[in-house]
Amino acid sequence: MLLHSCPGECAIKASSSPHAVELRGITKRFPGVVANHDIDITVARGTVHALVGENGAGKSTLMKILYGMQKPDEGTIAVDGEQVSFSNPGDAIARGIGMVHQHFMLADYLTVLENVVLGSEKLYGIGDRARTKIKEISDAYGLGIRPDAHVEDLGVADRQRVEILKVLYRGARTLILDEPTAVLVPQEVDALFDNLRELKAEGLTVIFISHKLGEVLSVADDITVIRRGTTVGTADPASTTPKQLAELMVGSELPSPETRESTVTDVPMLQVKEVRLTATDPDGVVRAVLDSIDFTIHKGEVLGIAGVEGNGQSELVEAIMGMRHLDTGVLTLDGQDISQTPTRKRREDGIGVIPEDRHRHGLLLEAPLWENRILGHVTEKPNSRGSFLDLKAARADTERIVREYDVRTPGIDVTAASLSGGNQQKLIVGREMSHNPKLLIAAHPTRGVDVGAQAQIWDQIREARREGLAVLLISADLDELIGLSDTLRVMYRGRLVADADPATITPEELGSAMTGAASGHLEAPAESDGDADDPRDGGEDR
Template sequence: MNASSSPPAVELAGITKRFPGVVANHDIHLTVNKGTVHALVGENGAGKSTLMKILYGMQKPDEGTIAVDGEQVTYSSPADAIARGIGMVHQHFMLADNLTVLENVVLGSEKLYGIGGKARRKIAEISERYHLNVRPDALVEDLGVADRQRVEILKVLYRGARTLILDEPTAVLVPQEVDALFDNLRELKAEGLSVIFISHKLGEVLSVADEITVIRRGTTVGTAVPAETTPRQLAELMVGSELPTPETAESTVTDRPVLTVEGLRLDAEGGRPLLDDISFTIHAGEVLGLAGVEGNGQTELIDALIGLKHADSGTIALEGDEITDWGTRKRRESGIGYIPEDRHRHGLLLESPLWENRILGHVTEKPNARGVLIDIKAAQADTRRIVEEYDVRTPGIDVTAASLSGGNQQKLIVGREMSHHPRFLIAAHPTRGVDVGAQAQIWDQIREARREGLAVLLISADLDELIGLSDTLRVIYRGKLVADADPATITPEELGSAMTGASAGHLEHEEEGGDSVPAARKPQPEDES
């Protein structure tokens, strides 16, 4: 059937949703045609997630109507939305690690095709039809992020979804995986399915979407057709300003080592080690970027550096002091800052007020403590300063961390860590899931701290961010540092290739004279001290 002559897959009209003290959505209009990829873009806190929760039956709108296939609907739960053919793949995956792919897919929908051969055949059929390459008997905990995401997509298709909502689906993928995902989306589209694609990455949106709706401050401010739109125009619609870039023009690298790691090894129970002979040095004023597909040892390295895991061999030194056997608190008090990769699990107490979250990880330090006692008034005053300085959008410091948008939660964490003037900062995915406005502010904070002599370990899935902010680039693959690269010359595609194990050693580039030179790091200034 011609999509233009049939009713839209989904039509939202006049959607308004209020929460105490805030209007999340106001008079939103969104039309998604059948057989299209429709992108929904906007800042953190712009109201995208609330809108999708309304479409998926997780929340009820205060005003407005929802129509699916031309028929007006009201939902009392997500089960009603699923019955209408709406499926949602959440940004934080909802799979059980200790179950197989097949068990995860049929869980809660056993009545559809049972739990045996019929279910297996259905999974194989969907997997083949949309080129998802899903293995029913694989344990989910053994899968990488891209495979997990395909399982999530298959799970909603298994339940009969005709319209898929994908929330920030590329946040954890390398370029090659993003390309594969977009191929999957084109397969879905070719079969007449519709996809609502929520993203901050404007280049991706322009490459995959058929239509784009922009939300700003809770309301729809415009629609765009990718063929007639540039990333800059889209950014201006989204935040009213130009797209930021992570470029760092001048080098601030000194020859003073701040963090020195030698021969670090972390064994696993059976199988190859989680970390294998990791050695590197980060100098004052240097950002060392670590590139790698998730699950290749980055998390274990962070845990070893912050003191959550103790290495089986090797040493860690902070400005000459060996800290290998120190506990986490002593490392924190000695100047190690930490922006965790999962802000919900490791960075915040979601149900606690902002001022309590300001104390987290720094319980014994000023201004949070006076002697052995917590100084609540000083912590509260300092939280107000962080909110002001780091542009954390919040009605006050007594609201819970859960009530803030993702970007504002992240700015609070960055503000907290920077406030203790760390000597060494672990920044794991510092701008994951935050909009271009918050992204620019966080990049500025890292650049400013770098100018002041901070040593930074930057771990990110955003390759433009890694290349733009780093002075030195290393690639981690299966627990080993396998390649290093020059941020000044490498492309995201070359870096993505190295991350998947396709190349090792120095990633080389040709000088104009034709000689191949090893790519090490951006030129360093003469030491001025």
């Protein structure tokens, strides 16, 4: 049978050796919510075991329990056949379990070697022995890590490999990878999966958490599905489709970001003219982080910006929001020059923003949900009435957002930190869309959210676009960029170096341009029959 349910105990594969990890009857309760209930998972040694489930299903809590960050209320953990109890991550590391978090835990201004040995200086010192060990691990697993490189000079994929090397350096035999492909282009995903196969070939075990079901099916040996805090089934990757896995996860089909109808008007909403922004690096050298940026977004248009993270996308968002002062250039919103306008006024004038880092720029994690609903819109209705906050109206509107955007929470008085990442994202999207913005800056709007929440966020963007919303979309999900965008631009080292037609470009071609391998107008490979209407033959672009 393709999909196997787990009404009681999941079937355990016969094995002559102990399993890498066995979780039995794991239950974890928090005030007002049961995060995990009677979870059973068996992870075979030397495999890639995927853990999938919708936002709030309990995946993160379960992995925090396995990594010693939380203690279960009930249930047992066995590692290599021996029952264990972890009081902290140090206990888990001592038993060979390492975790690579979705948000990297690296110090930019330190070298790779310094980041790797930090906190583990007693293992191999901080000099030549440590450098030799790092090279040895890097070579053994094909990671290609240079110990003396500065982390700030590394791309996202290299940083992730440093994180993997960190846990291997500490002796991990079981690796937990939380959303490891969220910020990678297709070529980098392929390279990561090659690394995982190397790890597996050497007898290491990987627990792989992801919402990208196609990737899960391509790399996993076993799949466990969690829904509403408990295990609901297992799937065989060899005979399961993304559609079937999505239905097991959330009871619905895999959504598509594809937008078929055009709603683009000829009315400019945001005009960015010859914008230049410089920054001073730690050595005192001034460099351009944005250089001659020039584009226009019209009402009803989604302009997608593709680029490997760290190539100026964050600075572009901050410049448009007024968080950075331009060296030169002009920003115009709906016909008004906003180049010198304060951030709050830009918000009041109709700019909504879904920030790339929801923890740093989108939420007050220790504040309740209703306070987070006010964040960034303190002077606007329903949050305020005249010069005073209207807390009753703000609370009522928070209830509406929770209901309409399916934010899984026991109430609006719990802290934002108590929500899963995907539910935090839905709260932010609901807050920003509730003010009917003229321009929405959407930076990675569906990062870390499940297929059901993805569909809802895409639908909200498409619906607002039909009503004239202009959208600046920045995303590492190339299918999302291609599917939602009316226009595509590629950013590389602070410049817009290429443009592409979303109707013809492939994720692989777009990913290649993001690494600086192409510039100008990107075209799909010519069809063998030589279509006379092909834009490469002088036809008109979309």
